[in-house]
Amino acid sequence: MIQAIAFYLFAGVVILSAGLTISSRNPVHSVLWLILAFFNAAGLMVLCGAEFIAMLLVIVYVGAVAVLFLFVVMMLDIDFAELRAGFVRYAPVGVALALALAAEVVIGFFGYTAGGVELAVKAAPLDPTIPNIEGIGRLLYSRYLFVFEGAGLVLLVAMIGAIVLTYRERGGVRRQSISSQVNRRAKDSTRNMQPAVGQGVEL
Amino acid sequence: MTSFFENSVGMPYGWAWFTATLIGILVIALPLMLAVAMIIYADRKIWAAMALRRGPNVVGPFGLLQSFADGLKVFLQETIVPSSANRGLFLLAPVITFTVALIVWAVVPFAPGAVVANINVGLLYVLAASSLGVYGIIIAGWASNSKYPFFSALRAAAQMVSYEVAIGFVLISVVLWAGSFNLSEIVTAQTGHVFGLLNGFGFNPLLFPMAVVFLISSMAETQRAPFDLTEAESELVAGYQTEYSSMSFALFWLGEYANVLLMCTLNATLFWGGWLPPLDWAPLYYVPGIIWLFVKILLFFFIFSWVKATVPRYRYDQLMRLGWKVFLPLSLTFVFLVSGYLMLQRVPL
Numbered sequence: 001m002i003q004a005i006a007f008y009l010f011a012g013v014v015i016l017s018a019g020l021t022i023s024s025r026n027p028v029h030s031v032l033w034l035i036l037a038f039f040n041a042a043g044l045m046v047l048c049g050a051e052f053i054a055m056l057l058v059i060v061y062v063g064a065v066a067v068l069f070l071f072v073v074m075m076l077d078i079d080f081a082e083l084r085a086g087f088v089r090y091a092p093v094g095v096a097l098a099l100a101l102a103a104e105v106v107i108g109f110f111g112y113t114a115g116g117v118e119l120a121v122k123a124a125p126l127d128p129t130i131p132n133i134e135g136i137g138r139l140l141y142s143r144y145l146f147v148f149e150g151a152g153l154v155l156l157v158a159m160i161g162a163i164v165l166t167y168r169e170r171g172g173v174r175r176q177s178i179s180s181q182v183n184r185r186a187k188d189s190t191r192n193m194q195p196a197v198g199q200g201v202e203l
Numbered sequence: 204m205t206s207f208f209e210n211s212v213g214m215p216y217g218w219a220w221f222t223a224t225l226i227g228i229l230v231i232a233l234p235l236m237l238a239v240a241m242i243i244y245a246d247r248k249i250w251a252a253m254a255l256r257r258g259p260n261v262v263g264p265f266g267l268l269q270s271f272a273d274g275l276k277v278f279l280q281e282t283i284v285p286s287s288a289n290r291g292l293f294l295l296a297p298v299i300t301f302t303v304a305l306i307v308w309a310v311v312p313f314a315p316g317a318v319v320a321n322i323n324v325g326l327l328y329v330l331a332a333s334s335l336g337v338y339g340i341i342i343a344g345w346a347s348n349s350k351y352p353f354f355s356a357l358r359a360a361a362q363m364v365s366y367e368v369a370i371g372f373v374l375i376s377v378v379l380w381a382g383s384f385n386l387s388e389i390v391t392a393q394t395g396h397v398f399g400l401l402n403g404f405g406f407n408p409l410l411f412p413m414a415v416v417f418l419i420s421s422m423a424e425t426q427r428a429p430f431d432l433t434e435a436e437s438e439l440v441a442g443y444q445t446e447y448s449s450m451s452f453a454l455f456w457l458g459e460y461a462n463v464l465l466m467c468t469l470n471a472t473l474f475w476g477g478w479l480p481p482l483d484w485a486p487l488y489y490v491p492g493i494i495w496l497f498v499k500i501l502l503f504f505f506i507f508s509w510v511k512a513t514v515p516r517y518r519y520d521q522l523m524r525l526g527w528k529v530f531l532p533l534s535l536t537f538v539f540l541v542s543g544y545l546m547l548q549r550v551p552l
Contacts, residue, residue, distance in 0.1 A: 002217070028345060032292075032342070035338070051322065051324050052324055052327070055324050055327035055328060055330075055331050056327070058331035058334070058335070059327065059330050059331045059334055062331075062335065063330075063331065063334025063335065063337075063364075063367065064334070064364060064367075067334075067337055067341070067360050067364055068364070070341055070360070071341075071357065071360050071361075074341075074345050074353075074356075074357075075357075131323045131324075133323070133324065133384060176520070176521070178524075
């Protein structure tokens with residue numbers, strides 16, 4: 001009973017906020033609605049008993065990805081008139097995409113009701129008493145170890161690629177060198193002078 | 204407590220759970236608000252003492268009621284919403300900050316079994332909730348539709364995301380050693396940690412540097428001095444709070460101090476044994492666990508105030524350097540060291 005109420009609450013808010021993400025005129029509002037959608041999706045995950053995935057969804061998507069999204073969108077200077085000017089030109093593409101998506105949803109629904117396709121041998125059902133962090137950990141680090149490490153490598157390469165693409169050496173920049181500041185001693189940088197009256201010192 | 208309402212009062216299980224949880228929330232949230240009021244007073248007194256001033260000393264004995272007077276004052280003020288602000292988001296931002304500062308307390312264990320939600324992903328919940336904290340500030344900065352709050356919001360976003368990376372790795376090394384994400388189990392795993400003598404991961408040479416990194420990162424995460432660039436008054440007026448007044452301002456204020464208290468509690472819980480006494484020695488266990496926890500929290504709060512009173516503010520590039528070039532490699536190295544040591548222990552020699 002309470003699960004059903006919670007499910008319809010979360011699912012309803014996900015759909016509503018997903019709709020508002022698309023339809024709201026202000027891009028910052030769109031991102032905020034998207035965040036609400038992520039958050040409620042995490043609620044759905046909790047209902048499934050996948051609390052680990054739920055927490056990851058909030059930490060990774062809401063806490064990191066969406067913050068960067070918001071960061072970028074807030075700094076964009078978007079001209080709405082210009083955006084709307086291209087609407088008629090791009091409308092056929094949009095309609096085609098929408099049709100493709102709708103067709104996939106329908107096919108997916110009938111495919112699902114017809115029974116699943118066996119793509120690979122399923123992992124043995126785990127002992128239901130162990131928490132799902134442990135369950136996922138045991139599978140990831142034994143059965144799917146190479147796939148997992150491979151995914152890690154792909155991410156590493158992507159990260160290095162992003163750094164290589166955006167990094168540029170700029171000349172004439174004075175950088176702070178913390179170690180030389182810390183290693184500097186008084187005797188290296190000060191001299192005791194006894195100038196005659198009215199003469200001053202040469203620097 | 205659920206079983207008390209179920210068996211002694213005779214409620215059905217659902218209602219017993221509901222009542223017990225509601226009481227648990229009130230038992231934590233109401234004293235927390237009182238503690239925040241007193242901790243603001245303590246902060247100002249410590250600060251004043253270090254600057255050879257008197258601090259609040261007019262309202263009530265020793266100025267103890269100063270925070271309540273301030274609270275009453277902001278409560279009676281008018282809430283001003285700037286005409287060009289985004290009204291809905293402008294009013295939502297302090298609510299988000301305040302709510303997020305409160306929800307994390309649900310998983311904090313105060314004594315054996317004394318926790319509202321004893322969930323097995325407790326530490327991840329803490330990370331998730333603290334990563335939500337940044338939204339209050341970003342939304343406040345953006346919705347104010349004013350330059351300085353906006354700069355402040357951008358600074359806050361970059362700062363909190365950067366330091367969460369280091370905090371994540373620190374927490375991983377703690378979790379590796381404790382073998383659990385549950386905060387209560389992390390505390391009990393610290394019993395007699397070093398040769399069966401001391402209670403606390405912080406006494407372990409492999410985890411002590413992580414405790415220091417966590418303490419500094421928690422100052423950055425709560426935007427306390429020396430990392431308070433988001434409200435640097437010489438550059439940004441008051442940062443994201445500039446356009447706020449009355450209760451909407453007070454909610455930011457309360458949320459900020461509730462977060463500081465939370466970070467002190469996490470420092471105490473994750474590295475210094477939480478409710479356990481510092482020595483694993485039987486007579487010390489006669490002192491109730493909650494007293495040990497409070498002593499540790501207050502000690503960390505004193506360190507926070509001390510740092511605020513003595514350390515000058517960082518420059519923004521220095522802040523980023525510390526987060527990305529010092530703490531991130533350091534904590535990553537210690538994740539390797541800790542997991543390597545734990546694996547070595549499993550190998551029969």
